[in-house]
Amino acid sequence: EIVLTQSPATLSLSPGERATLSCRASQSVSSSLAWYLQKPGQAPRLLIYDASNRATGIPARFSGVGSGTDFTLTISSLEPEDFAVYYCQQRSNWPLTFGGGTKVEI
């Protein structure tokens, strides 16, 4: 099983600041990695797929980079609606796995 480790667990920032979230895989997943955003009381939403492609309707302030085992999600300037939990997920190997999440809080 591929283990995805997200860091930090919690990121405390202010609106307008830059957020940098990390996801590290226990073995290479190539570029088969996605990022999801989950706001309180809501279902997750796809943000980034194939490591660096923004999903439909996702603002340009969200960007993803990485391949192999190390991936980064960057939010260039935090908006109030961006404070939430972010998960990475791989589909390189079964079982499909998620990281433990990073909470971005004010």
Next chain:
Amino acid sequence: EVQLLESGGGLVQPGGSLRLSCAASGFTFSSYGMSWVRQAPGKGLEWVSTISGSGDSTDYADSVKGRFTISRDNSKDTLYLQMNSLRAEDTAIYYCSKGSGNKWFDPWGQGTLVTVSS
């Protein structure tokens, strides 16, 4: 617009059974693999099961293998999850999603809560 609507959650005793449903609309249901993902209270996301578009291929997390069965009725655009021998650790919100091993989970339903408790 793609819509996924789960139902069937509720309170069940340990050892009991429950069947979840997910009604899909807005896309050609039979052309896409579908999955269930769960989230225990206050915890992260855990993939549960995936079924191919035709229904002839399924995969399960080890934690539910032998107890849960995923299925679909393409004539009704509906996905199912039959859950047997339920345990306290199965307590979670269960989300259905349009996604599989070769498609990302997008979108997700609003989820249905399953509580296993005596």
